Amino acid sequence: MNKMLKAFGIVLGMSAALAGVAQAAPTEVRIGVALEPPMLDPTAGAAEAIDIVVYQNIFEGLTRIDQNGEVQPGLAESWTISDDGLTYTFKLHDGVTFHDGTSFDAEDVKFTFDRILGENSVNAHKEFYTPITAITVVDPLTVSMTLDHVVGRFLFDLGRGDAVIVAPESADNNANEPIGTGPFAFVQWDKGSRVVLEAYGPYWGAPVHLTKATYVFISDTATVTNALLAGDIDGTNNFAAEALAVFEGNPQFKVLVGTTEGETILATNNRKAPFDNLKVRQAMAHAIDRKAIIDGATYGYGTPIGAPFAPHNPYYVDLTDTYSYDPAAAKALLAEAGYPDGFAATLKLPPVAYARLSGQIIASQFAEIGIKLNLINVEWAQWLEDVYSNKDFDLTIVSHVEPFDIGNYANPDYYFGYDNKQFQALIETLNGTIDEAKRKELAIEAQTILAKDAVNGYLFELAQTGVWNAKLTGMWQNSPIEGLVLRDIAWTE
Known part of the structure; x- marks a missing residue:
């Protein structure tokens, strides 16, 4: 009898233990x-799908970008910057190993950036790191980098997936293992x-x-x-x-x-009449009802923007009221510009839902002020050739997803052809500024110039919608x- 009770007690104990295991949180x-990556080496491919899997999970950089878009220490526990802003000296974490058990040290950092800058480099953004003229191993846990000019966002660029640290023993196999x-x-x-x-x-x-x-x-x-x-x-x-x-x-x-880095814009060919006329661009800006576009093209999940910066960015400023939705003001500006009856234009739309839905809504809104848009649906290859490369377009709708790409506006040869010497000088100053407070001030000034010049129609930030x-x-x-x-x-x- 006692043996039966004892056995019964053991069973009860085991049941309770198993119940405890069942109730424990999974790990x-x-x-x-949505997309399978073409490879698993972020230093050798541009596809976002690569970083979705490996960034900050398998691979790390000297710095890392946090969820607020700010730079944090990564494999470098600290760094100093020379007074002239040209030399960065990184103190590395001790006791770091790669997943195959090999040790991490300053030689791996040098190998990584020599590989990025090499003649046979396939890095998708080699241009971010070409300012580096020298990489010096000071000791196993200290490495310095010298630049040929000041790069204000250098620490941010070191935190991208393109700059994760790899080892010479395994780098050639990182695409698959x-x-x-x-x-x-x-x-x-x-x-x-x-x-x-x-x-x-x-x-x-x-x-x-x-x-x-x-x-x-x-x-x-x-x-x-x-x-x-x-x-x-x-x-x-x-x-x-x-x-x-x-x-x-x-x-x-x-x-x-939340928000992504996808600033969705009505991109405008600023080099071409009538869009080279500021009053025409201002009229178009006044004709845009962002709420209607967001409701119709993103099911209400986009975030309105007034300049090419993501709302989560520390430098963001809300400029959506620069030209509020006002069809009457739009018509008046068109008349002042010499187009009292409006004009006709083409709107080339790439094969993504947000663009084609937004295009239909904007065509309706522009019709109210006399601008008649001919919607032309194109595939990505044709968009890249016609719009991006040949600048053969009036208007288009696209999301720019590269972080901190406001510098594109300082390039008059970029596809929307904005040529403003004051803005170009401002971006040159911003690129050469390291102090964060000053960088923010300059970035806000840059955004404000673009908003006032109505360079493009700034519509919404693509949403990140996680379930x-x-x-x-x-x-x-x-x-x-x-x-x-x-x-x-x-x-x-």
Whole structure:
């Protein structure tokens, strides 16, 4: 009898223990992403899909960009800048290893940037690092870089996926078997299906909460929806806005709506009449009803902008009221410009929903002030040739997704042909300024000039619309740089 009671007690104890295990928070996450990366080496390809998987997860840079778009220490624990702004000296973290067990030191930093700057480099943004004229290994944990001119955003550029540190022992194989220093190590890539990462035990930094992360490639909205509802995946960082209603109000999910780096603009050919006339551009700006465009083209999830800066950027200033929606003022300006009856123009639209939907709405809005738009749908190859390369267009709609690309406006040969010597001098000063407070002041001045000149029609910032299991925390709401960073993601009880 006693043996039976004892056995029964053991069973009860085991049941309780198993119940405790069952109730414990999981430590693995499965994330649905729309695009499979073409490779897994961010220093050798431009596709955002690469960084979504590897940036700050497998690979790290000397600096890193946080979810507010600000520069934080990465593999460099600190740095000093010479008085002339030309030499950066980085103190590296000690005890860092790559996922294959090899040590990280200053020689790896030198190898990485020599590789980026090499004659055979395939780095997508080599131009960010060409100002580097010398890389000096001071000691195993100290490295210095000398520039040929002051680059105000140099620390930001070091935090991009293009500048992650790689090792000479493994760099040639990173496209398929990436080896970095990050909190997660590559496990496997089932082509066409998924990439699996696991937490790297000897990671030098703060421990992460997850033990495993699986990126599942699902391009179809209906399939992603079903996978979320069935629990086959635990979240996705950018879900189709038109289908979000399925998850809003559902207590099993949280919908995170933030901003990306995608400034959506009505790009204008400033070199071509009548768009070389400021009053015409001002009239068009007054004719734009951003709310109607956002409601119709983004299902209400876009964020209005008045200049080419993302609202999450520390330098952002709200300039949406520079030319408020005012059709009467638009008509008056057109008359002053010599177009009392308006004019006809073409609007070339690339094959993305936000552009073609926005184009239809803007055509209707412009018709109210006498501007008749002929909508021309083009594929990306034709858009790149006609609009971007040959500048053969009147108007177009596109999202510019490169972080901190306001410098494009200082290039009169860029496709929208804005040529303002005052602005060009301002950007040159901004590029050569290191002090953050002064940089912000200059960036706000630059945005204000572009807004007043109505260089383009500034419409909205593309939204990041994530759908996640309600018990997950630590996901980035905004996307100030390409990537889906895992380090803070955790399950709650």
